[in-house]
Amino acid sequence: MIKLIHVTKTYFLGDGVQALRNASLTIAPNDYVGILGPSGSGKSTLLYMMGLLDIPTEGTVIFEGRDTARLSDVELSALRGKSIGFVFQFYHLVPHLTVMENVELPLYYQGLDPWERHDRAKVQISKVNLSHRARHLPAELSGGERQRVAIARALVTDPRLILADEPTGNLDSRSGAEILAILEQLHTQGKTVVMITHDLSIARRFPRVIRISDGVLQEGSSG
Amino acid sequence: MSVIWILELANEGARNLLRHKLRSLLSLLGIVIGVGAVIAMMAVGEGAQRKVLKDIGGLGLHNIILDSEEPSVANISPASDNSRQGAFQYGLIPRDVDQFRALLPSATVLVGHLVKQKIFYRSTRVDAPVLGVDPAYFKAFPVEILAGHLLAEVNNRDRHPVAVVTEEVARTIPAVGGVLGQIIQIGGNYFRVIGVIRMPSSKAGMVFLPYRTARNLFGILTIKDEAGKEEYTKNEIGRIVIHLEDDGVGIPEAAAVVDRILKKNHPMHDYEMTVPLAQLQVAQQTRKTFDLVLIVIAAISLVIGGIGIMNIMLAIVTERIPEIGIRRALGASQRDILLQFLSETVVLSTSGGILGCVLGVLAVPILSRLTEWPGVFTPSAIIVALVFSWLVGVIFGIAPAMQAAKMHPVDCLRYE
Ligand SMILES: Nc1ncnc2c1ncn2[C@@H]1O[C@H](COP(=O)(O)OP(=O)(O)OP(=O)(O)O)[C@@H](O)[C@H]1O
Ligand SMILES: [Mg+2]
Numbered sequence: 317m318i319k320l321i322h323v324t325k326t327y328f329l330g331d332g333v334q335a336l337r338n339a340s341l342t343i344a345p346n347d348y349v350g351i352l353g354p355s356g357s358g359k360s361t362l363l364y365m366m367g368l369l370d371i372p373t374e375g376t377v378i379f380e381g382r383d384t385a386r387l388s389d390v391e392l393s394a395l396r397g398k399s400i401g402f403v404f405q406f407y408h409l410v411p412h413l414t415v416m417e418n419v420e421l422p423l424y425y426q427g428l429d430p431w432e433r434h435d436r437a438k439v440q441i442s443k444v445n446l447s448h449r450a451r452h453l454p455a456e457l458s459g460g461e462r463q464r465v466a467i468a469r470a471l472v473t474d475p476r477l478i479l480a481d482e483p484t485g486n487l488d489s490r491s492g493a494e495i496l497a498i499l500e501q502l503h504t505q506g507k508t509v510v511m512i513t514h515d516l517s518i519a520r521r522f523p524r525v526i527r528i529s530d531g532v533l534q535e536g537s538s539g
Numbered sequence: 540m541s542v543i544w545i546l547e548l549a550n551e552g553a554r555n556l557l558r559h560k561l562r563s564l565l566s567l568l569g570i571v572i573g574v575g576a577v578i579a580m581m582a583v584g585e586g587a588q589r590k591v592l593k594d595i596g597g598l599g600l601h602n603i604i605l606d607s608e609e610p611s612v613a614n615i616s617p618a619s620d621n622s623r624q625g626a627f628q629y630g631l632i633p634r635d636v637d638q639f640r641a642l643l644p645s646a647t648v649l650v651g652h653l654v655k656q657k658i659f660y661r662s663t664r665v666d667a668p669v670l671g672v673d674p675a676y677f678k679a680f681p682v683e684i685l686a687g688h689l690l691a692e693v694n695n696r697d698r699h700p701v702a703v704v705t706e707e708v709a710r711t712i713p714a715v716g717g718v719l720g721q722i723i724q725i726g727g728n729y730f731r732v733i734g735v736i737r738m739p740s741s742k743a744g745m746v747f748l749p750y751r752t753a754r755n756l757f758g759i760l761t762i763k764d765e766a767g768k769e770e771y772t773k774n775e776i777g778r779i780v781i782h783l784e785d786d787g788v789g790i791p792e793a794a795a796v797v798d799r800i801l802k803k804n805h806p807m808h809d810y811e812m813t814v815p816l817a818q819l820q821v822a823q824q825t826r827k828t829f830d831l832v833l834i835v836i837a838a839i840s841l842v843i844g845g846i847g848i849m850n851i852m853l854a855i856v857t858e859r860i861p862e863i864g865i866r867r868a869l870g871a872s873q874r875d876i877l878l879q880f881l882s883e884t885v886v887l888s889t890s891g892g893i894l895g896c897v898l899g900v901l902a903v904p905i906l907s908r909l910t911e912w913p914g915v916f917t918p919s920a921i922i923v924a925l926v927f928s929w930l931v932g933v934i935f936g937i938a939p940a941m942q943a944a945k946m947h948p949v950d951c952l953r954y955e
Contacts, residue, residue, distance in 0.1 A: 430543065
C-alpha cells in the first residue's frame with residue numbers, strides 16, 4: 317500500500333531539526349498498525365508523509381506502486397481525497413460548516429453533485445449515530461461527537477487507507493474506546509488502518525507496532 | 540466547470556462574507572462609493588450633454604445666427620458720428636444682408652425685426668422677445684405646430700395684426716380654453732394669436748409677428764425713457780439668420796465670410812454671432828474631456844476599492860489557515876483553494892459594484908435637482924460598472940488567493 321524508502325525530513329529552522337531520519341517502512345493492504353513514540357519524536361511527521369501531505373527532504377514515498385515525487389499537486393490531492401481518510405487529534409472540523417457540510421466536504425472535491433453528496437454524507441452520519449446532530453455546528457458538539465463526525469468525514473469517500481493521529485488523545489476513556497472500536501471494525505472490513513499514539517496500553521491492541529524516537533523508526537511487536 | 544459548480548462557489552463565498560457583515564461592508568466602501576460616483580456622474584453628464592445638444596440643435600445646425608447688440612456706453616467713442624437725427628444707431632444693417640446675399644449665393648438670408656415693446660394679455664404682463672419675421676423664417680428651424688398654423692405669406696404681404704407664439708409664451712397666458720384666437724397687446728397694438736408652436740428659442744419663449752406688420756407698426760426707432768431723459772436708439776435689423784443648404788458652402792467657410800463682412804461693417808462690434816455647429820463641436824469636445832476625467836476618477840476609485848478588498852482578503856486568508864490545511868487533507872488541490880478565495884473576492888467586489896450602482900441611481904435625482912440637468916441612465920454604464928467591479932475582484936483577489944493556495948498543508952494543519 318505505502319512504502320517509505322530511506323525517508324529523511326529536515327526542518328531548516330534555527331539549528332535544523334531532523335524530524336525523520338532515514339526511515340524505511342512498508343504498510344501492506346489491510347494492515348492494522350500502531351505508531352508509538354513520545355512527544356516530538358516525529359510521529360505526526362511520519363503520518364503526514366504517508367498521507368501525501370508532506371514531501372520528504374530525502375528518500376522516496378511510494379503510494380500504491382507510484383512514486384509520489386512524480387505526481388502533480390492535482391494528482392496528489394486527488395489521491396488524498398479518494399484513497400486516504402484522515403482523523404486528527406483536534407478533530408480539525410471546519411468550524412463554520414455544519415456536521416453535514418463537514419462530512420460532504422471531501423465529496424465536493426471529488427466533483428460530486430450536491431444531492432449525491434448529501435445522500436452519502438447522510439448515510440455516513442447515521443453510521444456514527446449522529447443523524448440528530450447533522451445540522452449542528454462542531455462547536456455545539458462534545459469532543460467524542462466531534463471525533464465521530466471526523467471519522468464519518470474520513471469514511472465518506474470509502475478510502476482504502478485510514479490515517480489517525482492520536483484520535484483518542486483529547487477524549488475521555490469511554491469516548492476513546494468508542495473510536496478505537498470503530499477503527500478496529502474498519503480493519504476487519506478490510507481497510508488499512510494506521511494510528512498514532514503515545515499510549516502504550518492503546519498500542520498493545522495493535523498486532524503490529526512501529527516505535528519511533530527522535531525520528532528513528534524501530535519495528536516491534538506490541539508489548 | 541458546470542453552472543452548479545460556479546453557483547456553489549459563489550454561494551460559499553457569499554456565506555463566508557455574510558458571517559462578518561460589518562467587516563465585509565466596510566471593506567466594500569471604496570468600491571461602492573467609487574462605482575456610485577461614476578454611475579451618477581455618467582448619468583448627469585449624459586443628461587447635460589443631451590440638453591446641450593437639444594438646445595444647440597434647436598438653433599439649427601445649418602444656421603448662422605446674427606443678433607444686433609446695443610454696445611455698452613463705454614464702447615461708444617464720442618468721435619464716432621453714426622447718430623442721425625439725434626438717435627444713436629447700432630446693430631445690423633441692410634448692407635450686411637446685401638453683402639451676405641452677394642457672397643453666399645447658395646444661402647437663404649432671413650431678416651428678423653426685433654420689437655422692443657411690452658406684451659400684455661388683458662392685465663397680465665408677458666415677458667418674451669418679439670420678432671417680426673418672413674414666413675420663410677420657420678423653414679430654417681425645427682418647428683412643431685401645436686395648435687393653429689404658422690404665419691402665412693398673405694399675413695406678411697397685407698400686414699395682418701396676427702401673432703404666432705411658442706409654447707412657453709402660451710403657458711404664461713392665462714386664457715381659458717387656450718390662447719389660440721386670443722388677442723394680445725404689444726406696445727399699444729393688438730394681435731390675434733393664430734398659432735402655437737414648439738421651437739427651442741429663449742427660455743421665456745418668443746412671439747412672432749409678420750415682418751412687414753412689425754416694421755410698419757413699430758418702425759426702427761426705440762425710445763427709452765430713463766429718469767426723465769428720453770433716449771433714442773435706432774436698430775435697422777434685429778436679427779439675421781443665414782440658412783445654408785446641405786450641398787452648398789460649408790458652415791465654417793460661410794462663417795468665415797460672414798465674420799469678415801461684419802468686422803468690416805461693424806468696427807464697434809455691435810452684433811453677436813452664433814454658429815450652432817461650432818457650439819456643437821465645443822460641446823462634444825467638452826464631453827470628451829468630461830469622460831476622460833470620469834475615467835481617471837473611476838480608475839482611481841477602483842484601485843482604492845481593490846486595495847480595500849485585497850486587504851480584507853489577506854486578513855481572511857490568515858484567519859482561515861487551519862481550514863486550508865483541512866481542505867487540503869480532504870483532497871482540495873492548490874487550484875481548488877485558489878478558486879475558493881478568488882470566488883469570495885469576486886462575490887465581494889461584485890456586490891460592491893451592485894451596491895455602488897444602487898447608490899448611483901439613488902444619487903442621480905439629488906444631483907439633477909442641484910444641477911438642473913436631467914439624469915439619463917445608460918444601461919451600458921451599469922454593465923460596465925459591474926464588469927469592472929468583477930475585474931477588480933479578480934485582479935486584487937489573485938494575490939491573497941495565491942498566497943492561500945501556496946501554503947504548505949502541513950504548516951496549515953500545525954498552525955495555532
Ligand atoms: N514546521 C516545523 N519547523 C521546525 N520544526 C518542526 C516543524 N514541524 C515539526 N517540527 C519539529 O519536528 C519534530 C517532530 O514533530 P512531530 O509533530 O512529528 O512530533 P510528534 O511526534 O507528532 O509530537 P506530538 O506527540 O507532540 O504530536 C519536533 O521536534 C518538532 O519540533
Ligand atoms: Mg503529533
